[in-house]
Amino acid sequence: MSTLKKTTLALALAGATLATTAQANEVEVLHWWTSGGEARAANVLKELMEAEGYGWQDFAVAGGGGETAMTVLKSRAMSGNPPSAAQIKGPEIQEWGELGLLGDLNGVADAEGWDELLPEVVADIMRHDGKYVAVPVNVHRVNWLWANPEVLEAAGVEMPTTLDELFEAGEAIREAGFVPLAHGGQAWQDATVFESVVLGGQGSEFYQQALVELDPEALGGEQMVAALEDFKRMRELMDEGMSGRDWNVATAMVIEGVAGFQLMGDWAKGEFTAAGLTAGEDYLCAAAPGTEDAFTFNIDSLAMFRVTDDEEREAQEALARLVLEPTFQEAFNLAKGSIPARPDLDMSEFDSCAQQSLADFQRTAEEGGLVPSMAHGMAVRADIQGAIFDVVTNYFNDADMPAEEAAERMVSAAEAASF
Template identity: 70%
Template sequence: MRAFTTFSPLRKTLLGLAMAGALGAAGQAQAGEVEVLHWWTSGGEAKAVGELRDLLEAEGHEWKDFAVAGGAGDSAMTVLKSRAMSGNPPAAAQINGPSIQEWGELGLLGNLDGVAEAGNWDELLPEVVSNMMRHDGHYVAVPVNVHRVNWLWANPEVLEDAGVEMPTTWDELFAAGETLRDAGYVPLAHGGQPWQDATIFESVVLSLGGSDFYRRAFVDLDEKTLQSDTMIEALTTFKRLRKLMDEGMPGRDWNLATGMVIDGEAAMQIMGDWAKGEFTAAGMKAGEDYVCAPVPGTKDAFTFNIDSFAMFQLGDEEAREAQKTLARLILEPEFQKTFNQIKGSIPARPDLDMSGFDSCAKRSMQDFQAARDANTLVPSMAHRMAMRSDVQGAFFDIITNYFNSSDMAAEQAAERLAQAAKLAM
C-alpha cells in the first residue's frame, strides 16, 4: 500500500486549523466522554456497535453516539471534514484504509502506541491489518474487524423453487437469472448507489483478472491495465448484471436489498459480509435459511475491508483516558467475538476461537488466512481500502455513470478510468 502525502481539496484549509482548533475544542469534552462518529445505522449494525458502547460505559466512561447514516460512509466523511474544519472533531471516528493516512498527514490523530504495546498488537494482528492502523510508524487507529467483500448471498428456498443451483461461474449466474425471472423472482437484489455499483464491479474485475491484475488496476492505478481487454471484458460483464436487477433499485439502501433476499422477493445479492448481520437480525441461520459463496471466479481470493476507529487528539486528560479505554476494549476477545458475530465480519485478530461463529464466518476466516499465505488478499476499492478518497470518488462517478448509461461503451468507460488514474498521479 502506498503512503499518501496528498489529501482532498480541503487539505490546505484543514492544515491551518489542525492543531490549535482541534486541541482547543476537543479538549472541552466532558471528563470521561468519548464522542464516536460511525455509519452503523442498520438493524444488525446498530446492535453490534451497541456492544462496544455497553463495554465502555461498564468501565465508567460515557459514550456519545454520533451516527451518520449511509452504507459506505460518504455522508459520515462529509460531516467529519466539516467538524474538523471548525476545529471540533469527535474523539473517535470510523475511518478506513488510506484515509487514515490522509488524516494522519493533517496532524490531527492521537498516538496509541502505549495502548498497542500493552495489548501486544504487533503480535496479535496480521501485518496487512496492523500496517493500515499506523501513520508514520505510530498506531493512530484500532481495527474492529475484517470484512470480506466478494460474497454472493442467496435464499435457498427461492433457488429450490426455481430449480436452480448456487452459481459458481458468470455463465451459470446469467442462466440462473433467466430461470429465476421466469419463476417470478428478482434474480439479483441491488441498491443503485455508487458505492454498491462499485462493490459489484470490483468483484467482477477480481473474478476475470485475478488478484495481481486487480492490484495493478486499483492500487497501482496502472493506465495500461485500466484500458486492457480484460478490463473491457469486466465492464461488459458488469453491465450485463443490470438486467438481473429490478427497476426499483435506484437509490435503494443496501440493507433493503438484503431484505429482499430475506423476504424471498429476490434470490441473490452481491455484498460484503455485513449483509450477514441483517440475516442474523432476522433470526436466520447460515447454511439453512440463507447460503453464502464467494462471487463467481473469486473463491481463491479475498477482497478485504477493515473497519477501524481512528482516534483524534484530545486536550482533556480524562477524555484521553476514556479514549484509550475504548481502543483497548475494541481488541479484547469479548468484544471481538460478540461484535463480529452480530456484524457478520470476522475478528481482526485471528487467534480467537471461531467455534461460536457460523459457517460463513468460519469459511471467511479460513479463506482470509489462505489468501494471506497465497498473496491473494486484495484491498477493496469500493470501501476505502485501495486508493485515495478523491481518486475513489472519480472512479465511482465513472463506474455508476457507465452502469446506468444506455450509450456509454465499455471502451469509453475504461478510457475514462485510465484518465482519472493519470490525473491522480
C-alpha cells in the first residue's frame, strides 16, 4: 500500500487548521520555493495571476526536499480541504490521480497545444489516465558540480571530470585551507550526492537498473558496493559542521569562498544569481564528475486539485495556462536556475550553465543517459524513496558499516516498501 493511502487521521487533524480554502476567483498554491532565488521566482507567477485579475493565496512550506510540504498536503487532503494547486512531482502525481483527487486540465492543454509544446518525457509525467492533471514549471538537472574559481586557483586545481580527480582536487583544496566540498547533512542532500556518485562511477544503465527499476541484483551487487564505497569517501571532503545544514547555506559557502565545490541540483544557481554572480566568471558549473553523458532530471510541477466552484476552476485554468507561457517560463527559470519545460524558447538571456543544461537535456533524451532523480522524487514512490534515504544516510554516518551490508539493506528496503 502506498504512503498516501496509509496517511492517518491524526495527520489529517493536525493539518486541517493550517490554512483556509481558496476563495472564488483565486488560487491557493502550496509549494516549497522558500529560499531567496526560489521565492523571487514564485512571486513572478503571483504577479502574472494578479495582473489578470485573479487572487493568489501563497502557502509556502519550508524544507528543501519538500517532505514537510507533502505531509501538510496529505493532512489537508484527508480533511477534505486541499489547496487549489500544489507542487507535486513524479510518481506522486500518479498516486494522487489514483485517489481521484486531481482535476482535468485537458481543456487548457488542447487550447494551448501542450502535446506539441512539451517533450514526451515531460508530458508523460504530467498525465494520469490519459489526462493532463499537472503542468510542468521547469526541468532541473540534479547532477551538477558547482565551484568557486578563486578557491580552485588558490589550490592549483582544475574542474574534475572523474571521481578520482575530485578526490585529488579535494586534497589540494583542503591543504590550501578551504573546505573541499560544501554539504548539508540532511537525508535528501546525502541522497543527492549518492545518486551522482552512482551515476558518475557506474553509469546511467546501472543507475536505471538500481535506482529506478529497483533490480535486486543491481541494488545488492558488486557495482553498488563500489558506488557505496566511493560515496563514503565523500565524507573526507566535507567539514565537521555539516550536520543539519540547509542546502542554500552550503551554496553560500561556495559563494563566499569558504568551500571549493558543491554537488547540488541547478536550483543552487538561483542562489549564485541572487548574489549577483556571473556564470563562468564568478562561479563554475560542470556535470558531476563522470556524468557528462548523463542528465538526472527533476521536474517541478503544479498539480491541480479537483474543485467544484466554477470561478475557482477558472482561476486554476488561468494558472495552468500562465505557467507554460513564455513570460513565466523565462522569468521563473532565470531566477530559479533551471531550464524551461518547453524547449522552444529563446535561451539568449540564459547563462552558459543553463544553455549547456538544455543542450545536454535534448542530447541525452535522444542518445540515452536521461534518467529520473531518485533523490528528488522522480524515480520511485515516496515510501521506497524514504526507505532508500534511511539506508543511505545511516551508512554515510556510520563509520563501521561495511558497504556490503548497506547494499543488502538497500535490497531489503526496496522489497519491504514495495508491498
